Amino acid sequence: MNIDGRLLQPHEAEEPILARPVRAALMEWLMEIWSAEELADVGLKARSRALFHGAPGTGKTTLAHHLAARLGLPMLIIRPDDIVGRYVGTGISNVRSVFDVIDKIDEPCVVFFDEFETVAARRMTSGVNEVGEHDHNAMINALLARMDAHEGFLIAATNHASLIDPAIWRRFEIQIKLDVPGQGERERILARYLTPFGLPRDDLRRIAEAMSTAAPSLMRQFCEALKRQIVVGPKAGWPMEREAVIARILAANEPHPDLGRPRLWSLGIEDAAIRGLGWPLRRAADIAADPEPAETADQHDEHPPASVVAFPGRATSRGGD
Ligand SMILES: Nc1ncnc2c1ncn2[C@@H]1O[C@H](COP(=O)(O)OP(=O)(O)O)[C@@H](O)[C@H]1O
Numbered sequence: 418m419n420i421d422g423r424l425l426q427p428h429e430a431e432e433p434i435l436a437r438p439v440r441a442a443l444m445e446w447l448m449e450i451w452s453a454e455e456l457a458d459v460g461l462k463a464r465s466r467a468l469f470h471g472a473p474g475t476g477k478t479t480l481a482h483h484l485a486a487r488l489g490l491p492m493l494i495i496r497p498d499d500i501v502g503r504y505v506g507t508g509i510s511n512v513r514s515v516f517d518v519i520d521k522i523d524e525p526c527v528v529f530f531d532e533f534e535t536v537a538a539r540r541m542t543s544g545v546n547e548v549g550e551h552d553h554n555a556m557i558n559a560l561l562a563r564m565d566a567h568e569g570f571l572i573a574a575t576n577h578a579s580l581i582d583p584a585i586w587r588r589f590e591i592q593i594k595l596d597v598p599g600q601g602e603r604e605r606i607l608a609r610y611l612t613p614f615g616l617p618r619d620d621l622r623r624i625a626e627a628m629s630t631a632a633p634s635l636m637r638q639f640c641e642a643l644k645r646q647i648v649v650g651p652k653a654g655w656p657m658e659r660e661a662v663i664a665r666i667l668a669a670n671e672p673h674p675d676l677g678r679p680r681l682w683s684l685g686i687e688d689a690a691i692r693g694l695g696w697p698l699r700r701a702a703d704i705a706a707d708p709e710p711a712e713t714a715d716q717h718d719e720h721p722p723a724s725v726v727a728f729p730g731r732a733t734s735r736g737g738d
Pocket residue numbers: 431432433434435471472473474475476477478479480574606633634635637
């Protein structure tokens with residue numbers, strides 16, 4: 418295995434927008450790692466192995482990369498193909514050669530196993546395919562042994578937690594489930610990826626509601642498609658009415674079938690969030706300069722409104738005038 422092209426550097430990382438429990442778990446782990454010396458004094462080691470599970474596009478890779486960046490470390494990506502060979506019986510030797518490479522890297526790094534269910538599926542004893550099962554079980558045993566012996570940080574990600582072998586699961590000292598974002602996170606994700614454009618607070622809330630059950634990756638695709646349309650559409654001579662633009666975007670960005678269809682994709686341009694959407698989109702900075710509307714006082718939820726986070730100027734003008 419060649420490590421060229423598999424090392425992601427800290428400066429390439431993006432900070433994910435996380436639900437509060439996930440953010441808390443992440444902070445707890447970071448604090449622990451930063452306290453490694455003090456922990457060693459009392460005979461403890463900071464935890465070094467974590468499993469992230471959740472649907473595709475919920476931010477598992479992004480979170481792992483962000484965590485590595487917070488530690489100032491590059492992240493080495495190991496994909497299932499590196500281990501699961503094309504030929505029967507090669508799995509066990511691939512585990513060895515991958516870990517031989519990992520253990521020889523002199524600079525510290527976070528090792529990230531992607532699509533881990535493909536490698537670490539439960540051991541089997543059905544007897545249906547004895548040779549295949551024997552090989553797989555031997556590979557899992559090798560994996561367990563090499564994981565135990567490995568000193569550095571290991572993070573694995575999977576879309577299918579239930580497929581992971583239970584003993585492998587227990588080797589991870591932390592298991593974090595990444596859910597699709599809630600309303601507050603959706604508003605912040607939209608605001609981030611629409612930048613430098615923005616939405617007035619009510620529009621942002623309605624679009625975020627219409628995207629309930631969407632993964633961040635789909636939301637990002639939608640926002641980036643919208644910005645692309647705004648830039649390219651007029652040059653290309655495409656119709657630029659709100660409905661025409663949104664219809665083009667929805668047609669070309671279909672949600673993954675495993676995740677269900679957010680309302681916006683079911684109702685399309687008939688969705689109330691689209692019918693009420695101010696058009697054309699404005700720059701976030703211009704929206705922030707608007708006077709505070711009088712009638713939103715009763716709209717308080719437990720999360721700070723996304724626009725306060727995303728649009729500079731809001732935070733200081735809130736309640737001031
Ligand atoms: N929590 C999040 N906040 C902001 N962007 C996110 C978040 N989760 C995912 N994304 C974006 O969605 C895309 C897919 O994320 P990724 O980490 O590859 O998901 P996964 O590894 O779970 O399939 C990336 O472009 C990432 O920037």
